[in-house]
Amino acid sequence: xxxxxxxxxEMSVQEAETVTLSCTYDxxxxxxxxxxxxxxxxxxxxxxxxxxxxxxxxxxxNRFSVNFQKAAKSFSLKISDSQLGDAAMYFCAYRRAFDSNxxxxxxxxxxxxxxx
Amino acid sequence: DSGVTQTPKHLITATGQRVTLRCSPRxxxxxxxxxxxSLDQGLQFLIQYYNGEERAKxxxxxxxxxxxxxxxxxxxxxxxxxxGDSALYFCASSxxxxxxxxxxxxxxxxxxx
Numbered sequence: 001x002x003x004x005x006x007x008x009x010e011m012s013v014q015e016a017e018t019v020t021l022s023c024t025y026d027x028x029x030x031x032x033x034x035x036x037x038x039x040x041x042x043x044x045x046x047x048x049x050x051x052x053x054x055x056x057x058x059x060x061x062n063r064f065s066v067n068f069q070k071a072a073k074s075f076s077l078k079i080s081d082s083q084l085g086d087a088a089m090y091f092c093a094y095r096r097a098f099d100s101n102x103x104x105x106x107x108x109x110x111x112x113x114x115x116x
Numbered sequence: 117d118s119g120v121t122q123t124p125k126h127l128i129t130a131t132g133q134r135v136t137l138r139c140s141p142r143x144x145x146x147x148x149x150x151x152x153x154s155l156d157q158g159l160q161f162l163i164q165y166y167n168g169e170e171r172a173k174x175x176x177x178x179x180x181x182x183x184x185x186x187x188x189x190x191x192x193x194x195x196x197x198x199x200g201d202s203a204l205y206f207c208a209s210s211x212x213x214x215x216x217x218x219x220x221x222x223x224x225x226x227x228x229x
Contacts, residue, residue: 042222043204045206045223047217104151
């Protein structure tokens with residue numbers, strides 16, 4: 001069974017600095033998708049970035065980028081120029097690419113604190 | 117705003133009771149997913165419907181059931197509620213069952229006393 005592990009329960013960073021959140025996963029599949037979701041205090045789940053496993057190029061979305069290491073099964077999120085609004089829980093999630101079951105499998109989350 | 121709506125926003129009920137949570141997917145989305153998030157934990161997948169048919173089942177208790185109606189809205193029914201059922205219940209939707217984009221609603225906070 002696939003699993004997703006986020007080993008950092010909490011991270012803090014100074015405003016305007018860069019922070020990296022870690023995520024590792026375990027799968028025997030070769031095709032899959034990986035996601036980072038943000039959950040601010042409002043509890044809304046917001047998709048931050050996604051990565052298709054067949055793509056070698058790391059995904060980027062403005063200040064958010066990932067470091068996808070397929071062989072190492074690692075999928076870290078880098079947030080540049082951290083802003084106060086980035087404070088939230090961040091969840092890493094995995095989904096099989098070709099399956100009748102398209103559920104997302106989630107990590108336990110990392111709480112990101114932004115220091116002003 | 118993701119376009120996915122969930123009602124009610126909050127629900128407080130007693131043990132042994134039954135509740136129904138409602139979800140309206142984004143316009144045009146055929147797939148609906150239900151997730152449970154217990155306090156300070158990740159999400160657990162419960163069940164998925166695609167165009168009215170059950171597509172996948174996760175860690176859903178027998179006391180829980182769901183359905184998707186012809187107008188594509190979905191309801192999650194929770195019965196014989198226990199204290200441990202207190203959680204945030206999310207609904208998400210996507211365009212197709214193969215789509216990798218899931219858009220989440222604001223969630224329903226269920227408190228069982």
